[in-house]
Amino acid sequence: xxxxxQTGGGLIQPGGSLRLSCAVSGFIVSANHMSWVxxxxxxxxxxxxxIYSGGETYYxxxxxxxxxxxxxxxxxxxxxxxxxxxxxxxxxxxxARDSRPPVWGxxxxxxxxx
Amino acid sequence: ExxxxxxxxxxSLSPGERAxxxxxxxxxxxxxxxxxxxxKPGQAPRLLIYGASARATDIPDRFSGSGxxxxxxxxxxRLDPEDFAVYYCQLYGSSMSTFGQGTKLEIK
Numbered sequence: 001x002x003x004x005x006q007t008g009g010g011l012i013q014p015g016g017s018l019r020l021s022c023a024v025s026g027f028i029v030s031a032n033h034m035s036w037v038x039x040x041x042x043x044x045x046x047x048x049x050x051i052y053s054g055g056e057t058y059y060x061x062x063x064x065x066x067x068x069x070x071x072x073x074x075x076x077x078x079x080x081x082x083x084x085x086x087x088x089x090x091x092x093x094x095x096a097r098d099s100r101p102p103v104w105g106x107x108x109x110x111x112x113x114x
Numbered sequence: 115e116x117x118x119x120x121x122x123x124x125x126s127l128s129p130g131e132r133a134x135x136x137x138x139x140x141x142x143x144x145x146x147x148x149x150x151x152x153x154k155p156g157q158a159p160r161l162l163i164y165g166a167s168a169r170a171t172d173i174p175d176r177f178s179g180s181g182x183x184x185x186x187x188x189x190x191x192r193l194d195p196e197d198f199a200v201y202y203c204q205l206y207g208s209s210m211s212t213f214g215q216g217t218k219l220e221i222k
Contacts, residue, residue: 044202047212047213
C-alpha cells in the first residue's frame with residue numbers, strides 16, 4: 001500500500017527553522033519525482049518544490065533560497081528544510097509523489113507566529 | 115511560467131444537473147500531467163482525475179476528464195449533493211508545477 005506519512009510541523013517564531021519529513025512506503029522515493037505543496041487557510045494549493053528522480057531540485061520563487069528539498073535513499077524519505085520562516089509561510093504542507101497517479105500525504109501544519 | 119486559469123470562478127447548479135469546469139493553460143502542456151482535485155471545507159484536496167482523463171481509485175464514473183494542448187475539462191455528469199465543493203486543476207510532475215485558482219461549485 002502506498003503511504004506518505006508526514007511529521008515535523010508545529011509553531012515556530014518568525015526567522016526560525018523547521019524540518020518537515022515524509023516517510024514513504026509502497027514505492028521507492030528515488031525512482032519518483034517528489035514534491036512539496038502547501039495551502040494557506042482560505043487559499044488554493046501552492047506548489048513549492050520538487051526533487052526529480054535524478055536528484056535535480058527546483059523551487060517556487062516564494063521559497064527559493066530559504067527552503068531545501070532533499071531525500072534519503074536508505075530511509076526512503078523526503079525532507080523539506082525551511083529557514084528564515086515568515087508569517088506568510090503559515091500553511092498546511094503536503095508531501096506528494098508526482099507520478100501516475102499522484103499521491104499526497106495527509107499534511108502537516110506549520111504556523112509561523114510570535 | 116505556466117499559468118492555469120479555471121473558469122468559471124463560481125458555478126451554481128442543482129443536484130442532477132451536469133457540471134462542466136474548464137482549465138486553460140497559458141501554453142501547451144502535456145495532458146499526462148494534468149490532475150483535478152476536489153476540496154471540501156476542512157479537508158485535504160482529493161484526487162479525482164490524473165493524466166487528464168484517468169479516474170483515480172474509488173472515484174465515481176460520473177466524474178470524467180478530457181482535453182489536450184491548452185484546454186482541459188472536468189465534467190460531472192449528474193451532480194450529487196456531495197459534489198458541491200471547490201475544484202482545482204493542477205499541472206504536476208515538473209519544475210513548472212502549478213495550480214489553477216479553483217472553481218467553486220455551489221448549490222443553486
